[in-house]
């Protein structure tokens with residue numbers, strides 16, 4: 488008998504399961520997001536993929552043509568060399584019928600009233616306890632929290648998910664989606680045991696058939712151990728957990744030797760990295776990647792992965808039932 492997995496999270500988001508595929512800046516395409524939505528989980532298109540409002544509108548329309556299930560828009564507030572017009576993006580998305588926004592990267596305080604005025608669901612993803620409290624204070628309907636293990640940008644406080652999740656659950660009344668270091672049913676049940684009502688996974692979904700990264704990357708990911716998730720940009724304001732390769736090792740070395748911010752940014756420039764990615768060049772691309780990569784051993788479709796995880800959740804729950812009699 489499959490577990491129902493009903494929490495406030497899937498009630499609010501409208502997805503079958505309270506599971507979220509983490510937004511991935513240059514990977515969260517309409518096809519990939521629709522694959523997640525059709526598999527019964529929630530996902531967001533990423534704003535950074537669209538350099539104009541019109542491009543964003545087109546991506547929303549394309550996603551709608553691929554799924555009738557709900558999906559959201561991630562508004563990326565990380566500092567960028569050419570910042571995006573967030574307000575315009577929110578207004579255009581609302582006009583296109585988007586009903587869920589996820590903010591991440593910086594305080595969403597300035598944007599919160601706009602999202603709430605549009606009667607949309609507002610979730611904020613953060614990596615520190617105090618940011619989770621701020622998100623609730625400024626009106627978030629859901630708080631997403633990621634620990635030190637996560638792919639992308641953990642906080643500089645270095646607090647692991649196991650320590651962070653229950654503290655956030657205790658600190659806010661709104662439902663919490665937990666992530667950072669989760670890739671299978673054991674991690675999901677653990678996050679629920681800590682009080683989360685939803686689970687967020689990013690790195691695990693990199694190794695799926697629909698993820699739009701070249702096969703050379705997926706094959707490389709299968710060879711990785713957890714130690715292949717390393718930090719770059721430790722000397723800038725937003726350290727990033729990424730795949731160990733020639734580029735990230737060189738940048739680490741440069742940072743150790745006191746390279747300037749400009750030198751580091753030049754090495755990691757988005758355009759250069761995207762070109763390398765397109766060429767399948769695993770060694771010269773900056774690809775976010777969490778420690779849980781050590782537990783990723785195959786490349787299923789998104790649907791196969793979700794069904795397997797949901798099935799295994801039941802088995803883990805039953806095993807625990809025998810232990811905690």
Ligand SMILES: Cc1cc2nc3c(=O)[nH]c(=O)nc-3n(C[C@H](O)[C@H](O)[C@H](O)COP(=O)(O)O)c2cc1C
Pocket residue numbers: 508509510511512513514533535561563591592612633636637638639640666667668669687688689690691693774775776777778779
């Ligand atoms: C390749 C990749 C790209 C990501 N890009 C973004 C992004 O653009 N915006 C964002 O908020 N989070 C981004 N993340 C973080 C994920 O949404 C999610 O929070 C994280 O992967 C969860 O931790 P996990 O990797 O341990 O599952 C990215 C993660 C990965 C692996």
